[in-house]
Every structure is written in C-alpha cells, then in structure tokens.
Amino acid sequence: MNLSIPATIQNYIGGRFQDPVKGIYLDNINPATGAVYGQIPNSTTEDVDLAVAAAEKAFPSWAATSPEHRFRIMNRMAELIEANLDALALAETNDNGKPLSLSKRVDIPRAAENFRFFATAIMHFASESHNMENRAINYTLRKPIGVVACISPWNLPLYLFTWKIAPALAAGNCVIAKPSEVTPMTAYLLCHIAAEAGLPEGVLNILHGDGLHCGSAMVVHPKVKAVSFTGSTRAGKDIAAQAGAVLKKTSLELGGKNPNIIFADCDWEKMMKTTVQSSFANQGQICLCGSRILVEESIYERFKTEFIAAVQQLTIGDPLEATSKQGAVVSKVHFDKVMSCIELAQSEGGRILLGGNAVQPEGRCANGYFIEPTIIEGLGPDCKTNMEEIFGPVVTLQSFKDEAEALALANCSDYGLAATIWTQDVSRAQRMASQVHSGIIWVNCWLLRDLRTPFGGFKNSGMGREGGWEALRFFTEPKNVCIEY
Known part of the structure; x- marks a missing residue:
C-alpha cells in the first residue's frame, strides 16, 4: 500500500x-x-x-x-x-x-x-x-x-x-x-x-x-x-x-518529575550511558525521563564531570540526518515554555553547567525549535524547577549523603510516575524500590518495558x-x- x-x-x-x-x-x-x-x-x-x-x-x-x-x-x-x-x-x-x-x-x-x-x-x-x-x-x-x-x-x-x-x-x-x-x-x-x-x-x-x-x-x-x-x-x-x-x-x-537515584556502588559505565539516555531521549520529552538526578555525595564530582562530557557528545541537528542524536522540541509554544523554565531555574539560583541556549542549525533547520541539552545544579528540592514538570532537555543534579536523604529527595515531588535506582546492593535496591513513591521502578536499567506489566503513577x-x-x-x-x- x-x-x-x-x-x-x-x-x-x-x-x-x-x-x-x-x-x-x-x-x-x-x-x-x-x-x-x-x-x-x-x-x-x-x-x-x-x-x-x-x-x-x-x-x-x-x-x-x-x-x-x-x-x-x-x-x-x-x-x-x-x-x-x-x-x-x-x-x-x-x-x-x-x-x-x-x-x-x-x-x-x-x-x-x-x-x-x-x-x-x-x-x-x-x-x-x-x-x-x-x-x-x-x-x-x-x-x-x-x-x-x-x-x-x-x-x-x-x-x-x-x-x-x-x-x-x-x-x-x-x-x-x-x-x-x-x-x-x-x-x-x-x-x-x-x-x-x-x-x-x-x-x-x-x-x-x-x-x-x-x-x-x-x-x-x-x-x-x-x-x-x-x-x-x-x-x-x-x-x-x-x-x-x-x-x-x-x-x-x-506527568512525571522522575528521580534517577545513583549510589556509589553502581555499575559506572552502564549507569553513565543509560543516564544520558534517560535524561535526553526524545529531547527529554518522555514522561518517563529522569529529570531529577540524585547522586551519592562521595561520587558527585566525578559524576558531574563525566556526565557533562558525555552529554557534550550529543549532536544537535536536522533530525533526518543519521548523525543527529538530538532533534527539535515539538512546537514553538513548547520551545518558549522550556526556555522560560531555564530562565526560572537561573532566577532561583541554579547554575547552568551545560547548555541552556537555543540552537540554530544551518540549512533547512535554521528556523527550527532546537534547545541544547541542559544540566543545572545548585537548586534545592522545593524550588519550582525541581517540583514542576519541564518536559524538555533539562535535568537538575542534587547530592545525597545516605539512603534516607535519597528517599526524602525522591519523594518530595507531587508526581510519582517512575524512578530509576542504580546500585549493586540487592537489599538496598529492594528497600528503596518499596519506599519510593512511584508506580514504575527500574533498578539498574531504564525504559525496559514488558507489555504485560501495569503502567501508571501515583499522586499527580x-x-x-x-x-x-x-x-x-x-x-x-x-x-x-x-x-x-
């Protein structure tokens, strides 16, 4: 046909x-x-x-x-x-x-x-x-x-x-x-x-x-x-x-405002590769993306350095080109919303570690709605940036000292759709999975979907x-x- x-x-x-x-x-x-x-x-x-x-x-x-x-x-x-x-x-x-x-x-x-x-x-x-x-x-x-x-x-x-x-x-x-x-x-x-x-x-x-x-x-x-x-x-x-x-x-x-919880004992290479994907796949326009990245304090600086370097490798450009890893956001209205959210994050005291700008590719996409993958740190759990859904290529970084603080940060949102937990400690994974207020929990993976399983979230x-x-x-x-x- x-x-x-x-x-x-x-x-x-x-x-x-x-x-x-x-x-x-x-x-x-x-x-x-x-x-x-x-x-x-x-x-x-x-x-x-x-x-x-x-x-x-x-x-x-x-x-x-x-x-x-x-x-x-x-x-x-x-x-x-x-x-x-x-x-x-x-x-x-x-x-x-x-x-x-x-x-x-x-x-x-x-x-x-x-x-x-x-x-x-x-x-x-x-x-x-x-x-x-x-x-x-x-x-x-x-x-x-x-x-x-x-x-x-x-x-x-x-x-x-x-x-x-x-x-x-x-x-x-x-x-x-x-x-x-x-x-x-x-x-x-x-x-x-x-x-x-x-x-x-x-x-x-x-x-x-x-x-x-x-x-x-x-x-x-x-x-x-x-x-x-x-x-x-x-x-x-x-x-x-x-x-x-x-x-x-x-x-x-x-909607979702999903936590990605990273412990020091994670499988580092797998975690890093998957976290880049779970942050910016489809320009962050997936309700399951991990937009709040929570990292154990002892590995925070290493994570930040390597995460920034990995995200810098994401090519932004014409979505019809095979080399493009990041395309356009869906509309001018949504483009304006995401850009205003980045401005809000800065006004709340957030530090932009990477991105934060609109992009104008050359050629046929010069007038398209492209935004750099954006990484922000320095914001607490109660600010609007960490509470409200942005639904774009924007993530925040926060550190935690122990399981209790990680759990408090993960559950402070009004949303409860999905969460990702990175640890090699099976007991810790089960403790956290049972206490995180989300309808879908991934442990050491992301977006691994079995169509037989129930799909949906808690709260908003x-x-x-x-x-x-x-x-x-x-x-x-x-x-x-x-x-x-």
Missing part, C-alpha cells in the same frame, strides 16, 4: 474520510524547520456526534466477534505498520522533530507491538470463578463497554495512540480517538492501515482537533462510556472533573493503570453471575 500525505488531512468516520463539519482547520508545523506543511481539521461537537453514531452502529457486530477474529484483523494491522516502517517513521519525525533513527528504532516498531500484543492477549484473557463450598458457584463475565474515547499526546504519537486503541479494540469496544493536534500525521496514516487490514467501518473513528473543541466534546458526550487520556496533569484534572460529574470511567496517565501522575490485563480490565465491565446448586 502507498501511504501518501496530502496537504490537507481529513477525519476518519464510519470507514470514510470526511472534512470537518464546520470547515475549520489548523496549521500543521514541522518543528525542525518551523514551516507550515499542511492543514488538519479542528473538529467540533458536530464531528464527534457523527463519530459516536458510527461507533454505536458498529458496536453490536464488533462486540459479538470472536477473539480469534479480532486477532486476525489486529495482527494484520501490526504487519502493515511494520511493512510501512519507513513512511510512518518519516511522518513521525516531520511532525514531532525527533531523530528519524529514533522513530525507526522505537516509535513505529512499538506501535506494531502494541497491536500484536493485545491481539494475542485477548485470546488468553480469562475471568475468575469462586466456589461457595457446595452451595453455589460465582463466575465473572467481562463485557466490552461500548463506545470509548482515546486521547493521546504528542511526544510518542503513534506509540501511545496505539497503546490505547489496541486494548480497546481487542476487548470488543468501538473507538473514537484523537491524536494530539500537534502531531496528527501517523494517526491519519493509521486510518489507511485499518481499512487495508479489514477493520469494519465504524469500529475505529479518528478525529483531529484541539482539546478545547474536539477533546472536550469527546469527554462529555453522553454516549461515550469511558475515556483513556495521556497528557498533562492540568488537562487530566479538567477531564477528571468533566467525566467525574457524570460518573464516567476514566484512565489518566499524566495519574489514576488507573494501563498495560497487560489492566488495560483489558479497564476496557471491559465485570458482571458477576451466582448460580446456587
């Missing part, structure tokens, strides 16, 4: 491409060049109504299909994503600004894995039964909810879009989905893949637009039974308030869990049946 990109993309409703009802469009900007390269719909309530109607019409038939039938279609979608790796990766990089090598190595392959994993998982999804000692037996039925809304962010566009859509479809639901308006292109191309794979009309409907006009209309629609959202904590709170008012089922995967990092059985449970309703003997 030929995945071409038109100048103006359309919504995908009921198996057909459609213009937005009100004819309103948004610019699509390549962040590496700063240039407009297309138009996308800014959908409204009228478009959401059409999508919900199409999903409702398709739901009875799709819900009644066997898990094996759903597997065949979803596995075919995975195969088509893999077959179109180059086209999808290029679209992702042009939308997001990340290096093309990263799109090819991580984003697009993971999107295929998401479909294949949940296509397989639904065939093994089992319910519980409980025997009441020769009196009765109880068993649980899990039924698809109906029409559900999936709203995903801009940092890992197709990766996280499919992370939501795949379990919803596998469980037998019909989906209305909205990618970020900043990075819409791979979601548009996924429509072609769904049609080619034989996904029935109306089972998956993809709308484009901003949160105010399109996203909110999806959340409040009375026939949308559940909402799965990944994005900022601010937007998550708004969605929780809207959905909670009508007791709508919600899953919210929100969200509510509910995604991944594995947790995702399939979210997208189904349990019904207990009790039969007396």
Whole structure:
C-alpha cells in the first residue's frame, strides 16, 4: 500500500474520510524547520456526534466477534505498520522533530507491538470463578463497554495512540480517538492501515482537533462510556472533573518529575550511558525521563564531570540526518515554555553547567525549535524547577549523603510516575524500590518495558493503570453471575 500525505488531512468516520463539519482547520508545523506543511481539521461537537453514531452502529457486530477474529484483523494491522516502517517513521519525525533513527528504532516498531500484543492477549484473557463450598458457584463475565474515547499526546504519537486503541479494540469496544493536534500525521496514516487490514467501518473513528473543541466534546458526550487520556496533569484534572460529574470511567496517565537515584556502588559505565539516555531521549520529552538526578555525595564530582562530557557528545541537528542524536522540541509554544523554565531555574539560583541556549542549525533547520541539552545544579528540592514538570532537555543534579536523604529527595515531588535506582546492593535496591513513591521502578536499567506489566503513577501522575490485563480490565465491565446448586 502507498501511504501518501496530502496537504490537507481529513477525519476518519464510519470507514470514510470526511472534512470537518464546520470547515475549520489548523496549521500543521514541522518543528525542525518551523514551516507550515499542511492543514488538519479542528473538529467540533458536530464531528464527534457523527463519530459516536458510527461507533454505536458498529458496536453490536464488533462486540459479538470472536477473539480469534479480532486477532486476525489486529495482527494484520501490526504487519502493515511494520511493512510501512519507513513512511510512518518519516511522518513521525516531520511532525514531532525527533531523530528519524529514533522513530525507526522505537516509535513505529512499538506501535506494531502494541497491536500484536493485545491481539494475542485477548485470546488468553480469562475471568475468575469462586466456589461457595457446595452451595453455589460465582463466575465473572467481562463485557466490552461500548463506545470509548482515546486521547493521546504528542511526544510518542503513534506509540501511545496505539497503546490505547489496541486494548480497546481487542476487548470488543468501538473507538473514537484523537491524536494530539500537534502531531496528527501517523494517526491519519493509521486510518489507511485499518481499512487495508479489514477493520469494519465504524469500529475505529479518528478525529483531529484541539482539546478545547474536539477533546472536550469527546469527554462529555453522553454516549461515550469511558475515556483513556495521556497528557498533562492540568488537562487530566479538567477531564477528571468533566467525566467525574457524570460518573464516567476514566484512565489518566499524566506527568512525571522522575528521580534517577545513583549510589556509589553502581555499575559506572552502564549507569553513565543509560543516564544520558534517560535524561535526553526524545529531547527529554518522555514522561518517563529522569529529570531529577540524585547522586551519592562521595561520587558527585566525578559524576558531574563525566556526565557533562558525555552529554557534550550529543549532536544537535536536522533530525533526518543519521548523525543527529538530538532533534527539535515539538512546537514553538513548547520551545518558549522550556526556555522560560531555564530562565526560572537561573532566577532561583541554579547554575547552568551545560547548555541552556537555543540552537540554530544551518540549512533547512535554521528556523527550527532546537534547545541544547541542559544540566543545572545548585537548586534545592522545593524550588519550582525541581517540583514542576519541564518536559524538555533539562535535568537538575542534587547530592545525597545516605539512603534516607535519597528517599526524602525522591519523594518530595507531587508526581510519582517512575524512578530509576542504580546500585549493586540487592537489599538496598529492594528497600528503596518499596519506599519510593512511584508506580514504575527500574533498578539498574531504564525504559525496559514488558507489555504485560501495569503502567501508571501515583499522586499527580495519574489514576488507573494501563498495560497487560489492566488495560483489558479497564476496557471491559465485570458482571458477576451466582448460580446456587
């Protein structure tokens, strides 16, 4: 199949491409060049109504299909994503600004894995039964909810879009989905893949637009039974308030301010290489990045020297060039936010050890949104820089004397998504892992993901869990049946 990109993309409703009802469009900007390269719909309530109607019409038939039938279609979608790796990766990089090598190595392959994993998982999804000692037996039925809304962010566009859509479809639901308006292109191309794979009309409907006009209309629609959202904590709170008012089922995967805790007995070479990656992968625009680096006092100066030297080797430039390790941040709005956060850090007394400046590469990217990887020290745990999510290529360094102080620094944030612990002491690793207030703990590694495990955070990092059985449970309703003997 030929995945071409038109100048103006359309919504995908009921198996057909459609213009937005009100004819309103948004610019699509390549962040590496700063240039407009297309138009996308800014959908409204009228478009959401059409999508919900199409999903409702398709739901009875799709819900009644066997898990094996759903597997065949979803596995075919995975195969088509893999077959179109180059086209999808290029679209992702042009939308997001990340290096093309990263799109090819991580984003697009993971999107295929998401479909294949949940296509397989639904065939093994089992319910519980409980025997009441020769009196009765109880068993649980899990039924698809109906029409559900999936709203995903801009940092890992197709990766996280499919992370939501795949379990919803596998469980037998019909989906209305909205990618970020900043990075819409791979979601548009996924429509072609769904049609080619034989996904029935109306089972998956993809709308484009901003949160105010399109996203909110999806959340409040009375026939949308559940909402799965990944994005900022601010937007998550708004969605929780809207959905909670009508007791709508919600899953919210929100921000992070993740600690990277480094003890003196770590595997030094592995720690250093991984810490560079966990700090600046995707320009720091991953909710799992370790933006607060906590280092044991006895190794702090050595760490600082070697970390700065390693980060200096990260080449910033055109994301289409194979040598570029750092691309552009996603938009001018986000560029301005990150730069203001760097200014704030300095006003709070932070010392910039490396970076802190905008970059203007030569050639086609001269007007792009590039920021140097930035390392800051001298700030305490209670300042805004160490409390609020920056979501860019910015990390802070803090030292600690012992486990107790490391734990206090790690847990002082209002967020609790992920943490990384570096130590060769197994007992210490287990003590720390049990006490750090984060939903995901990596010990001596980072971003090592098993799709069977629960994914989500504590505190302001969200509510509910995604991944594995947790995702399939979210997208189904349990019904207990009790039969007396």
